[in-house]
Amino acid sequence: MARITAGVTSSHIPAIGAAIDKDKTQEPYWKPLFNGFEFSRKWIQDNMPDVVILVYNDHATAFSMEIIPTFAIGCADEFEPADEGWGPRPVPVIKGAPDLAWHMAQSIIQDDFDLTIINKMKVDHGCTVPLSLMFGKPKEWPVRVIPMPVNVVLYPPPSSRRCYNLGKAIKKAVESFDEDLNVQVWGTGGMSHQLQGARAGLINQEFDTNFLNKIGPDPESLASIPHLDYVRKAGSEGIELVMWLIMRGALDDKVREVHRSYHIPASNTAAGHIILENYPREQKTGKAA
């Protein structure tokens, strides 16, 4: 059976991707941020999943104003990096996991989440930057990826609670898939930041620290945060943190935090990163080998 073993959250801002692509990760401005991922890049080699379910938001790339799905799942064989205006990032094409993705779509829709199924999609920095942070610059990505874009661009985005519960539906879907796969769920975006208006540059370390402290042991309290609180306290783009709750909902109730880092600033943003592991399941007996 497929199982979810760990969750990872990270920022996905384009400037981080540009720093990696242009080999600037050791420059004084960026070094502290990338130091926060040194442990993670070793950890992922020791805990390499077969599939990453990558929860992110599309930044007006695959979805223009023509069609705006609240929750979507990428079921394609592969996903090319998009040209967002700077030209496409020089990163490998992402290989999908269509068997699991289609299974998830069926299971999750029957669990009352009306996912939009996507069979053709280019992915933007929201999806590619977390892969670069964890894997560096490989010729091919070492994992297959199921992209799950969430609308946080057009108001209203889905609520914290809805996102947390979607995570639970993801867990149920993965655990009912027959193939023996090691699956991780990544929640990306955040933490506090605001990219627009006279208040641009807002950072709220207290809000972020509380979020980092509670995402492992007390996600229920975070699942009660209303939209208005994110926008007011963590900035208009701080709302991306709801995607962390999708990751968290997909893990077990009890998890183990193995790493975190927090750095200000990455361009306009407080970049938070955390790794949570499920405890190993007890071996079930009585099943024919």
Next chain:
Amino acid sequence: MALNKPYEDIPGTLIFDSEQARKGYKLNQFCMSLMKAENREEFKADERAYLDKWQLTEAQKKAVMARDYNAMMAEGGNIYFLAKIFATDGLTFQFAAASMTGMSQQEYADMMLAGGRSPEGNLYKGEKGNG
């Protein structure tokens, strides 16, 4: 009954809601066109002529040509769509964000390096006269 907008008391922040989305539909779709290199070239060669093809309002066209991101937002633009314009200009999110604050690029960059804009006095309209 009017739509509830509980976020209107947040200072210096414009939420991209249904009203803004409808106002900015063509502006944002013009931005999407800049995801193709040939369209970026055409836009850069004659901005006015390119914008005329997109049926934008005069206010929207002027805001784009002036690269006035606050004005583009007021006219219904959303930052992730508008990003295609500053990407076409070879510029970054930090450039665009700074341009909306009334600070110089250096002042803004320094503020971010010092930990960003504090939430203190910046959560509600009227605090510290932020109006």
